[in-house]
Amino acid sequence: MRHPDKQPNGNKVEDSIVLSDRNSQKDASIIRSVCFDERAPIPRNLLANLKHEYLHREGWVPLERREGRISVLVDNPADLPRRDSIESLLKTKQIEYCVASRDDILKFIDHFYGTCYLKEARAEESAAENGDRREEFADVSETDGTIVRLVNEIINEACLRRASDIHIEPDVRDREVLVRFRVDGECFPYRTLPYDYRAAIVSRIKILSSLDITERRLPQDGKIRHTRPNGEDIELRVATMPTHGYVEDVVLRILTRGKIMTLNELGMPKETLDQFISQLDKPYGLILIVGPTGSGKTTTAHAALHRLNRPNTKIWTAEDPVEITQKGIRQVQMHHKIGLDFSTAMRAFLRSDPDIIMVGEMRDYETAKMGVEASTTGHLVLSTLHTNNAPETIVRLLDMGIDPFGFADSLLCVLAQRLVRRLCTHCRESVPVSREEWDEMARQYGEKAFEGLGMDFSDKRKISRAKGCPECNETGYRGMMGIYELLIANDSIKQMIISRKSIAAIRKAASSEGMSTLLQSGIRKVLEGETDLVEILSVCLR
Numbered sequence: 001m002r003h004p005d006k007q008p009n010g011n012k013v014e015d016s017i018v019l020s021d022r023n024s025q026k027d028a029s030i031i032r033s034v035c036f037d038e039r040a041p042i043p044r045n046l047l048a049n050l051k052h053e054y055l056h057r058e059g060w061v062p063l064e065r066r067e068g069r070i071s072v073l074v075d076n077p078a079d080l081p082r083r084d085s086i087e088s089l090l091k092t093k094q095i096e097y098c099v100a101s102r103d104d105i106l107k108f109i110d111h112f113y114g115t116c117y118l119k120e121a122r123a124e125e126s127a128a129e130n131g132d133r134r135e136e137f138a139d140v141s142e143t144d145g146t147i148v149r150l151v152n153e154i155i156n157e158a159c160l161r162r163a164s165d166i167h168i169e170p171d172v173r174d175r176e177v178l179v180r181f182r183v184d185g186e187c188f189p190y191r192t193l194p195y196d197y198r199a200a201i202v203s204r205i206k207i208l209s210s211l212d213i214t215e216r217r218l219p220q221d222g223k224i225r226h227t228r229p230n231g232e233d234i235e236l237r238v239a240t241m242p243t244h245g246y247v248e249d250v251v252l253r254i255l256t257r258g259k260i261m262t263l264n265e266l267g268m269p270k271e272t273l274d275q276f277i278s279q280l281d282k283p284y285g286l287i288l289i290v291g292p293t294g295s296g297k298t299t300t301a302h303a304a305l306h307r308l309n310r311p312n313t314k315i316w317t318a319e320d321p322v323e324i325t326q327k328g329i330r331q332v333q334m335h336h337k338i339g340l341d342f343s344t345a346m347r348a349f350l351r352s353d354p355d356i357i358m359v360g361e362m363r364d365y366e367t368a369k370m371g372v373e374a375s376t377t378g379h380l381v382l383s384t385l386h387t388n389n390a391p392e393t394i395v396r397l398l399d400m401g402i403d404p405f406g407f408a409d410s411l412l413c414v415l416a417q418r419l420v421r422r423l424c425t426h427c428r429e430s431v432p433v434s435r436e437e438w439d440e441m442a443r444q445y446g447e448k449a450f451e452g453l454g455m456d457f458s459d460k461r462k463i464s465r466a467k468g469c470p471e472c473n474e475t476g477y478r479g480m481m482g483i484y485e486l487l488i489a490n491d492s493i494k495q496m497i498i499s500r501k502s503i504a505a506i507r508k509a510a511s512s513e514g515m516s517t518l519l520q521s522g523i524r525k526v527l528e529g530e531t532d533l534v535e536i537l538s539v540c541l542r
Contacts, residue, residue: 031097031099032099033100034104035104036104036107038111039157040108040111043062043063043112046064047062050062055109056109058082059074059075059105060086061073061108061109063098063108068094069094069096070095070096071095071096071098072095072097073098073100073104074086074097074099074100075099075102077098077099144200150193150197151201151204151208155226155252156228157190158252159228159234161181161183162183163254164183164253164294165181165251165254166179166181166236167179167181167187167249167250167251168201168202168205168249168250168251170198170243172247176192177194177198178192184479184480185294185419186421186475188473198248202240202248202250205238205250205252206222206238206240209223211238216248218242219239219240220238220239221237221238221240222237223235223237223321224236236254236255237252237253238251238252239251239252255323260326261302261303263276263277263303263304266299266303266482267482269521272484272521275486276304276486280304280307280380284377284378285375285380285412286381286411287380288393288411288413289384289385289415289417290385290387290389290414291384291416291417292386292388294419295417295419296480296482297384298319298323299324300415301358302324302326305329305356305358305382309329313355313356314352314353314356315328315329315330315354315357316331316354316358317329317332317358317359317360318349318357319332319333319334320336320342320361321333321334332345334360341367342359342361342363342364343364346367346370346371350379355380356380356381357371357379357381358382359381359384360383361384362383362385364400365401365402368397368402369402369403372403372406372407373406376406376409376410381410385397390416390510391487391503391504391506391510393416394414394497394503404498404500407497408497408498413487414487416485416486417484417485418539419482419539420480420482420483420525420531420535420536420539421475421477421478421480422477422478422530422531423464423530423532424467424475424478426469427471427476428464428465428529429464429465429467430464430529431464432459432460432461433461433463437533438461441526441527444537445520449520453524455527462529463526463527464532477531481525481530481531483521483522483525484518485516485517485518486515487510487515488510492513493506493510496509518540519540519541522536522539
């Protein structure tokens with residue numbers, strides 16, 4: 001929730017109101033001022049027994065429950081009869097009265113009731129009067145103005161809240177449509193919509209993404225080009241999935257088209273960055289960037305291409321989808337319906353005089369085979385894979401059927417990465433680390449390697465912890481950062497590839513030669529105060 005603590009000129013606002021009319025019963029209190037914020041979460045539990053018309057007429061509304069107290073917006077906190085009425089309706093005296101203009105209060109009321117509670121209540125009242133419940137509104141369709149505005153509002157709000165994904169989930173049991181956003185890797189509820197809107201919302205999204213609105217039994221994939229109110233054009237990847245109860249879920253992934261990040265901006269440890277750059281500067285070979293979906297592989301790949309992109313270099317990329325564009329790089333969008341896939345693009349690239357090739361993903365044997373062959377014939381090849389760590393990537397490709405001799409000869413390095421949540425800079429707190437916490441970090445890191453960091457336990461040593469504030473939606477985290485694991489294919493690793501050694505053997509050999517694992521990289525971020533151990537352990541295995 002935004003609080004206008006400062007005016008545009010930087011002066012603080014004196015927002016205290018002293019209540020002196022009830023000296024014997026009420027103590028003087030400081031009332032915080034609140035302005036309307038369309039991102040405010042809907043306090044469903046607090047609104048359960050309150051009517052839209054009543055709140056609109058009386059000019060107050062409950063805002064949130066915080067630390068055991070209910071925050072209520074009023075335009076005149078000194079109105080004692082109204083306060084008595086509020087306490088009676090909410091059945092508590094633990095109320096924090098916040099001051100807001102009447103216009104802002106009415107905006108909050110309309111925001112809370114506008115697309116959820118008011119329509120749902122009216123539908124339930126109508127069903128009760130008729131003695132039954134209609135399955136769908138006959139007058140609600142995908143072309144209805146309400147549905148069009150609602151879908152646009154959801155997409156714009158997701159962009160405003162820095163969401164990476166939008167999940168639209170009809171709930172057959174509770175008869176509502178839940179909309180959730182994924183922000184910084186975590187899903188949280190955004191709002192609920194009337195159950196009767198379920199088909200119209202899905203159909204509207206299908207129309208925008210050029211999908212078949214009559215097909216409801218099979219999953220479908222598509223894309224939407226959307227223009228935000230500020231004029232920014234964004235692209236969304238759409239996936240529909242039929243679910244229990246003859247309904248369809250929709251997931252929309254927001255494909256960011258922001259500025260290209262450089263390698264220095266990725267936050268790699270200096271020794272890892274230097275080693276990775278030394279591999280990029282080699283004239284030919286295979287570089288693999290691996291991790292799960294949403295781990296930032298595309299961002300890292302384009303940061304590498306940004307360094308390699310020079311006027312005297314020809315670069316081809318095959319991507320699905322093209323998320324980041326760079327001047328001077330020839331980028332090809334995959335189109336599987338007409339047979340344009342990664343292997344087809346690779347064959348065409350080799351006939352198009354490339355110096356550097358970037359393949360969006362090595363999904364199959366054919367693409368991997370051509371990538372290895374291209375890297376052994378004088379081309380630098382970058383590609384991504386969905387694997388958990390760097391040593392596992394080598395075994396995965398060998399299991400695909402790749403020739404171990406050619407693979408060992410071409411491989412330069414494997415960079416594995418994860419995205420972890422960064423502690424909110426507004427509220428994170430620095431606390432002394434206990435002996436138990438220190439020993440746990442040493443055990444997770446590896447005691448011998450931990451001693452090599454040259455850091456001893458001390459009562460004065462501190463680490464940062466999540467706390468929670470309005471800026472981070474009370475989660476304690478805001479923003480993401482990467483942790484990295486770089487495996488360099490030196491002579492001993494190449495020999496292990498030819499001998500088809502196990503993942504454990506390759507990891508042990510790489511670690512003995514200086515490779516920091518994902519977990520070790522994450523623990524270093526904990527010691528630097530960027531995140532906490534709980535977050536690192538949630539994305540890394542020892």
